[in-house]
Amino acid sequence: ASHSLGLISEALHSGTDLVAALLTLFAVGVAVRPADVAHQYGHGKAEHLSALAEATILVLASCFIAWRAVTHLVGGRTATVEARWYAFVVLGIVIAVDVSRTVVLWRASRRYRSAALASNALHFASDLAGSVAVLVGLVLVHEGHKRADSVAALFVAGLVLLAAARLMQRNVDVLMDRAPADAEQAARVAIAGVEPPVTLKRLRMRQAGPRQFMDVVITVPPGAAVGQGHAAADSVEDALSAALPGSDVVVHVEPQEDEAAIRDRAHAAALGVPSVREVHNVTVLDVGGRTEVSLHLKLPGEVTLEEAHEVANQVESAIAAAVPEIDSVQTHIEPLGEAVEGKPMEDDQAERNVVLRIVREVTGEEPR
Template sequence: MSAVQQEAEREKKSVALSSVAAGALLTSLKLVIGLMTGSLGILAEAAHSALDLGAALITFLAVRVSGKPADAEHPYGHGRVENLSALIETLLLLITCVWIIYEAIERLFFKTVEIEASIWAFAVMATSIAVDISRSRALSRAAKKYHSQALEADALHFSTDIWSSLVVILGLALVKVGEWIGAKEMLGRADAVAAFGVALIVIWVSMRLGKRSVDLLMDRAPDGLAAEIIAEACRVEGVLSCKNVRMRAAGPLVFVDMVISVPRTMPLEQAHRTASAVEERVRRLVPRADVVVHVEPAAREQESTVEAIGAVAQRRGLAVHDVRVHDVEGQHLATIHLEVDQNLRLGEAHAVATELEAEVRSEVPGLSRIDTHIEPIETQAALGRLAEEQVYTVRDAVENLVNELDEVQDCHGVTVREISGKLFMTMHCVFDPDLPLIEAHKITSQIEGRLKERFPTLERVVIHGEPPPGGNRKNS
């Protein structure tokens, strides 16, 4: 756990513990004054505060447990204990409401209790309001700062106490007015009515809190959030579509998993970077999100036939190059250079080519003909030596070619290797940087052909075309 996380856990525990102390103080004061005055409203508040004390204790324990890191048995961490504690608090509040409503009905219709609206009754309720305001603000700040539902539920309890205490003060004030104007019996029932009002407020808050707790425990996603995540993901370059967005909250964390589609021709590393970009966008939209993105390959709407053939080969784990598609008199013809292990027999290599062609025809039904050239590829490095005795002869031939071709400014880095009696040559040729690539390729192919004519044992020529250092052009 990082230093920042440790500090956050300490602050959450401190706020929760101070709420326990405040709940104990208010419960004691209300209980004593309620018994002294006989006010059901104050006794109802005492019961309410007692449950707030229990809720604060549950919150404190929940905050302690939720701060534990994820382990093998709890891969999503322990954050759900906050949601569970909030649900328990809801049940406790509803039980209290049943007792308050029952006692209020008894006092309204079946029995009479003498109530003393003393200065102490008003004092304890005023003290309760002051403490409730202080604690609700502190808890609300911590809940928003650390996205803690347990602290938010506790803050809601204390803020509800403010309104319920005001209702009780109103009931006591009406009792006092009844004493002054001689309507004590009629206005004396205001205390029971006030208690009934407290119960209704608590029920309303409890139902809201309970619904939110159940929603989170049942992994209910916020309305419209999945659509926003899909929209954000599709804004990332390379993402074709997004689906199967799932979310679940566990304490302050939100776990998001989703599936995105990228072009099937996209290299693996680029697909990984695209997924990381999607994760970053989701985290901007949903702070504290732990995002897992599954990437699936898909065909682009404007995918070319050459790309489709390459994707089919890649799917089969095959390497192809120099794939060409031609439109000849209304027929689409494809040629493929297929690379296979040089140790395969012809029949085995032909079977690989045939299977590839069949899948390509299925994927690209408009092709009239497919011709595959099978090339053996060495799977291990071949042993060879530098053919130093050939280098000078080859360099002279290269120099003569450079003098004949105006487009070639220079050739350097000529190396010649001998492997299994064959020569392999590499070189760098310098061209004008503004020369079209297709023209540069034609020239290098021409050089390759001329060299192979000059040296029959030359198996392969690799020419690296490049602009001059600094991009300087050849003087005319």
């Protein structure tokens, strides 16, 4: 026997492959089952549960390997490692097998978009890197560096831990329904290319196994017929199915609000804020695809500047809550004009003459 801790760690690591392969086989068998009454979105997340279980096995194996390696390096224990020729032969065969199965599984995971197969490919890739590290360690042992074997084992443990952490993060994201960034970008590009163009109001996505589930809300002009809205929904579904094959797409069509409706809702929301006495000059603008609202507020003259700023913030919050499609609100504050008592003029003949002259010029007749 070579008494190589690196070889022992690699054997332990490879021993987990059987368990990982069985888990993957079981998970893929469950994931391909069609949706049923109890699992209306299918069974695709079984793959991600399997990947988490496999990552847990990797963590346990790597912790054991790291403990043995550290014990040999700093614990005062000495181990007689012999770099026998058959150890190199075994490692050569193992490396060849690791390369072949990593390539085959990686291609299969890309073809079938399977999280379980991808996790297995990553597992076997870590096996390959670990085997190479153990081989380097044995070469160094052969050259007289006795601690190189334990260092190689520790490297294998770190490599496996890193792979397990990445595997856990990716699959936890899917189980927590985190929006897949690449798929979401592809979906938005596909919707933007639909002809005739549609307005995307909301896009929500989640992943289960290889399938993407999409909830899409689009808007059409308020005067569009039902048939036109249905045709727009079909166009969006076709574009998304072409961009992300196998996706489950639900499209909801809503009438697009015109500028007047947005203006009225913003006006009403602003008037609902205490201290606002008058709202005028409400303007809706489209700035680079963003909807902005500008309006003027009249507040009592005795309101301080700090109080007026707080009222403006309340107005902006109220409008954002009442009209969520608005991206930005600009408010302009004005003092409310104070009421004054009118007084009769002592001599208004000059003003009367001006009014009479204007009436004659406009109507061509004497005022009645």
